[in-house]
Amino acid sequence: MLRKLHGLPGLLATLFFLVLTTSGAVLSIVPSLERSAAIIPAAGELSVAQLAERVLTNFPTTEQITRTASGEIIVYHNGDNQPSAVLVNPIQGTYLAPYQPSTWARWVKNLHRSFLLGDSGRALAGISAVLMVLICLSGITLLVQRLGGWSALLRPIAGSGSQRVHAELARFTVVALLISALTGSYMSSVHFGILPDAANNEPSFPEQVSGGTPVPVGTLTALQNVDSLQLKELVFPYLNDVKDFYSLTTTQGAGYIDQASGELLQFTPSSGNKQLQHWITVLHTGKGLWWFGLLLGFASLGVPALCMTGIKIWWQRRSNTLKPTVSAKSEQADTIILVGSEGNSTWGFAQNLQQQLVQAGKTVHCAAMNELASDYPKATTLFILTSTYGDGGAPSNANKFLAQLDLFNPKPQLHYAVLGFGDQQFPKFCQFGLDVDQALSQKGLQRILPITRINRCSATEFRHWGEDISKHLNIALTLNHNPAPAATTTFQLIDRIDYGVAVNAPTSILRFKPVQSSKKLWHTLRLKKRQPVPSFAPGDLFGITPPQGHSPRLYSLASSSNDGVLEICVRKQPQGLCSNFLHNLHIGDQIDGFIQHNPSFRPARGTQPIILVGAGAGIGPLAGFIRQNVAHNPMYLYWGGRNPESDFLYEPELNNYLKDERLCALNTAFSRATEKAYVQDAIQADAQDLRQLIAKGAQVLVCGSRDMANGVSQVFDNIVQPLHLSVAHLKAQGRYLEDVY
Numbered sequence: 001m002l003r004k005l006h007g008l009p010g011l012l013a014t015l016f017f018l019v020l021t022t023s024g025a026v027l028s029i030v031p032s033l034e035r036s037a038a039i040i041p042a043a044g045e046l047s048v049a050q051l052a053e054r055v056l057t058n059f060p061t062t063e064q065i066t067r068t069a070s071g072e073i074i075v076y077h078n079g080d081n082q083p084s085a086v087l088v089n090p091i092q093g094t095y096l097a098p099y100q101p102s103t104w105a106r107w108v109k110n111l112h113r114s115f116l117l118g119d120s121g122r123a124l125a126g127i128s129a130v131l132m133v134l135i136c137l138s139g140i141t142l143l144v145q146r147l148g149g150w151s152a153l154l155r156p157i158a159g160s161g162s163q164r165v166h167a168e169l170a171r172f173t174v175v176a177l178l179i180s181a182l183t184g185s186y187m188s189s190v191h192f193g194i195l196p197d198a199a200n201n202e203p204s205f206p207e208q209v210s211g212g213t214p215v216p217v218g219t220l221t222a223l224q225n226v227d228s229l230q231l232k233e234l235v236f237p238y239l240n241d242v243k244d245f246y247s248l249t250t251t252q253g254a255g256y257i258d259q260a261s262g263e264l265l266q267f268t269p270s271s272g273n274k275q276l277q278h279w280i281t282v283l284h285t286g287k288g289l290w291w292f293g294l295l296l297g298f299a300s301l302g303v304p305a306l307c308m309t310g311i312k313i314w315w316q317r318r319s320n321t322l323k324p325t326v327s328a329k330s331e332q333a334d335t336i337i338l339v340g341s342e343g344n345s346t347w348g349f350a351q352n353l354q355q356q357l358v359q360a361g362k363t364v365h366c367a368a369m370n371e372l373a374s375d376y377p378k379a380t381t382l383f384i385l386t387s388t389y390g391d392g393g394a395p396s397n398a399n400k401f402l403a404q405l406d407l408f409n410p411k412p413q414l415h416y417a418v419l420g421f422g423d424q425q426f427p428k429f430c431q432f433g434l435d436v437d438q439a440l441s442q443k444g445l446q447r448i449l450p451i452t453r454i455n456r457c458s459a460t461e462f463r464h465w466g467e468d469i470s471k472h473l474n475i476a477l478t479l480n481h482n483p484a485p486a487a488t489t490t491f492q493l494i495d496r497i498d499y500g501v502a503v504n505a506p507t508s509i510l511r512f513k514p515v516q517s518s519k520k521l522w523h524t525l526r527l528k529k530r531q532p533v534p535s536f537a538p539g540d541l542f543g544i545t546p547p548q549g550h551s552p553r554l555y556s557l558a559s560s561s562n563d564g565v566l567e568i569c570v571r572k573q574p575q576g577l578c579s580n581f582l583h584n585l586h587i588g589d590q591i592d593g594f595i596q597h598n599p600s601f602r603p604a605r606g607t608q609p610i611i612l613v614g615a616g617a618g619i620g621p622l623a624g625f626i627r628q629n630v631a632h633n634p635m636y637l638y639w640g641g642r643n644p645e646s647d648f649l650y651e652p653e654l655n656n657y658l659k660d661e662r663l664c665a666l667n668t669a670f671s672r673a674t675e676k677a678y679v680q681d682a683i684q685a686d687a688q689d690l691r692q693l694i695a696k697g698a699q700v701l702v703c704g705s706r707d708m709a710n711g712v713s714q715v716f717d718n719i720v721q722p723l724h725l726s727v728a729h730l731k732a733q734g735r736y737l738e739d740v741y
């Protein structure tokens with residue numbers, strides 16, 4: 001609700017805000033310019049009587065002296081029988097310059113006040129000011145919530161992108177903007193008679209004047225008693241009209257002065273309302289307080305950036321709104337997904353999980369966490385996917401969840417897994433997910449696996465979590481959701497080597513080069529300064545969205561950016577949209593793709609042995625690791641294919657690597673050769689040597705299908721058992737890495 005109150009008025013009035021704030025910023029300079037041109041006597045240096053006397057010496061036909069809020073003295077007189085206005089030096093009363101209010105400033109002022117549309121424009125400006133008040137107040141509340149309290153208002157702000165720029169700008173400008181908006185709303189209300197106008201409260205004319213002979217203005221006591229700095233306006237009596245009088249307006253009030261006796265005939269001090277109106281004008285325009293005007297002007301300049309980042313945040317949130325569509329009833333479902341989300345991005349991950357579970361034959365109910373039922377009679381699995389907000393708090397659609405748990409009566413068969421979404425820059429990384437995980441455990445529910453925390457919506461971490469879940473539940477899940485895919489680059493196919501057609505496993509090594517498109521000249525120029533394509537290493541991922549495909553497919557890279565080509569190894573899947581698309585490419589064809597870094601699948605630095613295990617196209621990144629091994633660290637490859645005549649991928653390269661000792665040993669197993677064997681068999685055959693290598697600190701990297709990886713992991717479990725180790729141990733030490741699909 002609060003977010004709507006903040007966003008909707010902003011979206012509606014963005015254009016008006018842009019005009020109001022940019023014109024306001026221009027106008028904010030005017031008081032400083034006027035102030036720098038004005039000659040200001042010291043306090044007590046010059047009385048109004050002295051000022052009027054000196055002015056009259058130089059301008060005998062003076063009708064009025066006005067002092068502007070910036071301190072300029074304007075004299076209206078009838079020189080050469082022509083009414084004219086001049087700026088004068090108050091100390092000497094001498095001519096400075098003609099008084100010509102700047103036409104551009106007047107135009108900008110009109111634009112600011114009424115969008116040059118008269119009274120209807122003034123009404124629009126007034127409404128915009130009121131909307132701005134709403135936005136500022138709701139924005140302050142959201143900011144305090146985001147930072148976790150008033151005391152954190154000046155602390156560094158975590159997060160990134162538009163959210164962060166918006167919050168940083170807001171906290172330094174919001175007070176000034178609120179003052180501008182409040183004062184603007186007040187001034188509009190006075191203009192339209194919604195609030196009383198203090199100007200209607202002028203003193204009434206004196207009933208009696210002495211009618212005596214006028215004395216020189218410099219001798220009038222009432223004027224001698226007023227400092228010229230307090231003067232607003234002095235209107236002279238008509239020449240030769242002894243019944244007329246001076247009318248004087250000062251910062252204190254207004255009254256009349258007898259031109260013969262110098263007596264103050266009637267003086268009405270400024271009412272509270274008038275003082276208020278005066279200060280409101282000062283605070284809105286900066287007139288009389290030039291430095292404050294400049295502050296307001298600077299703050300106004302932040303508004304275009306606030307509008308742009310605000311619209312971007314709104315758009316991101318809108319495009320993230322991907323609520324799962326078909327959801328089973330909670331009483332019928334065997335799997336429950338509950339989602340905690342503020343900015344909607346977690347819904348996208350939940351939808352992907354739901355789709356995969358449904359494909360695996362599950363009946364899935366998906367809802368917001370606040371919609372927790374008191375029981376899920378048929379459910380055996382509960383997934384909680386939740387982000388964290390504020391300072392480690394709940395997102396708004398999950399803020400009742402912990403309280404609702406008291407009424408939750410789960411069946412004993414219900415197991416759960418929590419997936420927290422957060423940002424490591426926040427001190428309480430995924431805190432709400434941790435709290436929920438703890439609370440469910442205290443409720444007596446069994447965990448499927450410990451909580452996983454996803455940093456900044458990482459698609460790779462999500463995919464890995466899916467792999468863990470697959471193993472624990474023994475179902476095939478290929479989670480693939482990337483809410484913010486990186487900008488794509490165009491690549492051209494420059495080389496392809498095709499294998500495996502004869503054994504019904506068409507697999508190709510595809511090599512691409514980035515294309516410098518002349519159409520996107522500015523883009524190219526901009527990127528050229530940095531790097532045309534993000535740098536990548538073997539094991540990183542290449543994302544491609546096939547035509548007619550909705551989400552990108554990720555392929556492990558076999559090359560590094562230093563190789564000058566982008567290389568992937570792709571097995572054609574019978575129903576695979578993307579693999580078929582890639583296999584149908586001809587040399588010279590172009591595709592768009594992006595790089596997704598995958599630092600969790602890399603050989604460890606150092607000189608300890610590396611055992612590489614793969615099957616089929618899984619050899620891609622492994623071949624890349626070997627190619628990079630120019631330091632000749634001990635690397636051993638176990639790889640399984642179908643037939644050495646047909647799909648021995650990378651055979652020539654691997655033989656070269658053996659010769660130049662980038663590879664210590666190559667062990668192959670072929671499932672459709674005379675001696676049928678799988679990669680697990682080749683590993684088992686070397687069990688003793690491998691155990692020794694692992695005892696020496698070797699690291700194992702496995703790449704290929706999930707079934708193959710499961711088989712390999714069982715074999716390794718047996719191999720390392722005598723060392724009192726297990727694959728789980730090795731994984732925890734980062735010595736057993738998998739990249740499976």
Ligand SMILES: Cc1cc2nc3c(=O)[nH]c(=O)nc-3n(C[C@H](O)[C@H](O)[C@H](O)COP(=O)(O)O)c2cc1C
Pocket residue numbers: 145146147159163340341342343344345346347387388389390391392393395421422423424426427428429430431456457
């Ligand atoms: C105002 C704000 C406060 C946040 N506070 C935290 C926090 O305390 N801890 C954390 O790990 N992440 C925090 N985050 C990051 C979000 O949890 C993360 O971006 C998450 O992916 C958002 O998912 P959602 O769009 O589904 O809400 C915060 C983000 C924002 C914008």
